Amino acid sequence: MFEISQLRCFVAVAEELHFSRAAERLNMTQPPLSRQIRLLEHHVGAQLLERNSRTVRLTAAGKAFFPEAARILRIAEEAAFVARRAAKGExxxxxxxxxxxxxxxxxxxxxxxxxxxxxxxxxxxxxxxxxxxxxxxxxxxxxxxxxxxxxxxxxxxxxxxxxEALMLAIHENDADQWPEAPTLADLHGRPFVMYSPYEARPFYQMLSERFARTGVVPDVVEHVGQVHTMLALVRAGVGAALIAEGAGRLKIDGIVMRRMATEPVExxxxxxxxxxxxxxxxxxxxxxxxxxxxx
Known part of the structure; x- marks a missing residue:
């Protein structure tokens, strides 16, 4: 089977129709270029170029082979480019x-x-x-x-x-009962929708530790695993909830969001x-x- 280097030599000669210019373009001398062309013709099983001391031209086989050879070179170059991009993570x-x-x-x-x-x-x-x-x-x-x-x-x-900052989600009808910058202490004894200790264990543990550290004991009425479920319960008037600021960007009718005056969450x-x-x-x-x- 012929090699990519042989195809590259043939395409250069076919485009230049001149061995000296093709050799210069490939940064090589003429003897190895001629040798690569002869090897390619041997593998193909047909003469691709007619050459003498003055001219070089493509044979009928060469004319048919030329566009296919150029296409193979493009595919090979594209494959190498894709491999380099994949290796870089691109x-x-x-x-x-x-x-x-x-x-x-x-x-x-x-x-x-x-x-x-x-x-x-x-x-x-x-x-x-x-x-x-x-x-x-x-x-x-x-x-x-x-x-x-x-x-x-x-x-x-x-x-x-x-x-992210912690946000307090409360029903709009209860907004007057909460300060503008609530703290954890404001949740003490109030109806509260808590995260599930199973589905949302990290947030559950984080809030539980903060409540324990500050001596706050909210009245937990429900445990849920997803923020949208939590907000649905707040909207239903079940209780208040604490959510991360990103989720607080959800605009839900009937819910008021207030930034907590407490340390952020990671x-x-x-x-x-x-x-x-x-x-x-x-x-x-x-x-x-x-x-x-x-x-």
Whole structure:
């Protein structure tokens, strides 16, 4: 079978119709160029060029072979280009898990910055609670998880990607009963919709620790796993709720959002340390630092 280098020599001669100019173009001397052409003709089984001391022209076989040879060279160059882009993480697929809360603000920004850096990549997006994301990462079903800080095993690593203020969601009819800048103490003894200790364990643990630290005991009337369910209960007048600022951008009739005068909450990106996906490494190297720069 002929080689790419032989095709490159033939195409150069076919375009120049001059061995000396073709050799100069390929940065080689004429003898090895002539040898490559003879080898190609041997592999093809037909004479491709007629040459004498004064002229070079394509035979009928050469004329038929020339466009196909040029096409093969283009395909080979494109294949090499694609491989280089894939090695750099500029082409390929990244599977991202995200919580419902991160889907309102953080995820769109992650997608935007990734596509700005590498327009050729494909993304697979899966909405999962943090515990399910950890399981999917361990199983190799996700490359990256956007979640609340969560206990992880030694095969996973997490880095801070964003912080958000806590927002108090209250029914509009109860707005006059709450201060403009509420604190955790304002929740003491009041009806409260809490996160599920199973489906939303990281947020549940975080709020439970803060309540315990400040001596606040809200009247927990429901435990739910998803933000939109929580807001539906607030709108129904069941109780107040605490949500991250990103989810607080949802405009729901009958609900008033107030920024809490308390420490913000964190969002991390989690991934397997042994994941060799070049797109993941591109994200960690080129995209994640941009979030820290704008924090």
């Amino acid at each position: 082409q390929g697929t990244l599977a991202i898990g995200f919580t419902s809360a991160s889907g309102y603000s953080l995820l769109p920004e992650v997608v935007r910055r990734l596509r700005e850096r590498a327009p050729g990549i494909s993304l697979t997006l899966k909405e999962l609670v943090s515990t399910a994301q950890v399981e999917a990462l361990n199983a190799g079903e996700l490359d990256l998880g956007l979640m609340r800080p969560h206990p992880v095993n030694g095969e996973l690593d997490s880095q801070l990607i964003a912080t 969002m991390v990106c989690t991934y397997r340390r042994d994941n060799e996906n070049p797109v993941l490494h591109l994200f960690l190297r080129d995209v994640l630092p941009s979030f820290h720069a704008t924090a």
